[in-house]
Amino acid sequence: MTTPSGAPTAQDQFDEQTSRRIEAVYLTPDVAAQRDKVMARLAPREGEIALDIGCGPGLTTLGLGQAVGAAGNVIGVDIAEPMLAIARQRCAALPQVSFSLADVTALPYEDAHFDVALATQVYEYVEDIDLALRELARVIRPGGRALLVDTDWESAVWASSDDVRMRRVLETWNEHIPHPQLPRILKQKMERAGFHDVQVEIVPILNVQYDPQTYSIGMMDVIGGFAAGRNGLSAQDILDWKADARLFSEQTGAYFFSLNRYVFTASR
Numbered sequence: 001m002t003t004p005s006g007a008p009t010a011q012d013q014f015d016e017q018t019s020r021r022i023e024a025v026y027l028t029p030d031v032a033a034q035r036d037k038v039m040a041r042l043a044p045r046e047g048e049i050a051l052d053i054g055c056g057p058g059l060t061t062l063g064l065g066q067a068v069g070a071a072g073n074v075i076g077v078d079i080a081e082p083m084l085a086i087a088r089q090r091c092a093a094l095p096q097v098s099f100s101l102a103d104v105t106a107l108p109y110e111d112a113h114f115d116v117a118l119a120t121q122v123y124e125y126v127e128d129i130d131l132a133l134r135e136l137a138r139v140i141r142p143g144g145r146a147l148l149v150d151t152d153w154e155s156a157v158w159a160s161s162d163d164v165r166m167r168r169v170l171e172t173w174n175e176h177i178p179h180p181q182l183p184r185i186l187k188q189k190m191e192r193a194g195f196h197d198v199q200v201e202i203v204p205i206l207n208v209q210y211d212p213q214t215y216s217i218g219m220m221d222v223i224g225g226f227a228a229g230r231n232g233l234s235a236q237d238i239l240d241w242k243a244d245a246r247l248f249s250e251q252t253g254a255y256f257f258s259l260n261r262y263v264f265t266a267s268r
């Protein structure tokens with residue numbers, strides 16, 4: 001199934017295999033460092049009630065659960081069951097953490113229920129951003145905090161011996177979500193949805209060595225899995241694209257990837 005913009009639905013994208021791939025990528029030091037920054041910016045406090053929207057494999061949910069402690073409460077919601085299964089397992093030892101299958105545009109919680117809510121790499125997958133932001137604003141109490149992280153894939157700089165193929169792959173990857181350039185419009189949309197003091201900062205990912213334990217090399221499986229068979233890119237094109245990253249780095253000694261993620265923090 002596809003969304004009105006033509007991107008596959010999140011339920012279709014996050015099957016068991018892709019969910020495990022994303023988990024592996026999100027366990028790399030690159031994304032762990034991003035989580036540390038996000039947690040420092042949100043600064044969840046002991047006893048708070050927190051919502052992790054589009055919780056995925058539950059890595060951020062776990063951090064939130066540890067931060068709010070036994071006196072607090074954390075709910076992770078996601079629309080993909082395979083992700084929820086991984087998240088439930090990850091957080092099983094924390095009774096203050098629970099999970100629920102829900103869509104970000106219809107959160108099954110009362111008005112002003114949460115002290116804090118965050119969504120990292122989620123809203124870019126959602127067709128109706130305004131509706132999702134109104135739901136976010138509705139469930140956070142006045143004075144509560146929100147944090148959103150999204151990527152602008154046009155900020156990707158990825159060295160290759162074949163720049164034309166690299167561009168084709170990245171342009172095809174843009175089609176996996178309805179909003180591949182969401183950060184450009186998110187601040188204004190958050191303000192219109194009722195958030196105050198919206199602050200924006202960049203969390204860059206920079207890889208300067210070919211290393212499977214990095215975000216960019218890990219994402220090659222996810223991006224390649226999506227791009228193969230679309231826009232005239234064959235499975236062999238994708239194999240060649242992946243092999244080139246290694247060969248190019250061996251031949252030139254100059255592997256290079258950078259990407260900007262944008263962190264939005266705001267008060268309700």
Ligand SMILES: C[S@@+](CC[C@H](N)C(=O)[O-])C[C@H]1O[C@@H](n2cnc3c(N)ncnc32)[C@H](O)[C@@H]1O
Pocket residue numbers: 010011014022026053054055056057058059060077078079080083102103104105119120121122125126
């Ligand atoms: C790239 S993953 C990010 C996971 C997690 N937030 C993290 O940063 O570790 C995106 C997640 O958003 C979820 N998602 C996408 N659209 C959603 C929607 N409409 N409602 C709930 N979850 C959604 C996906 O199922 C997936 O688990």
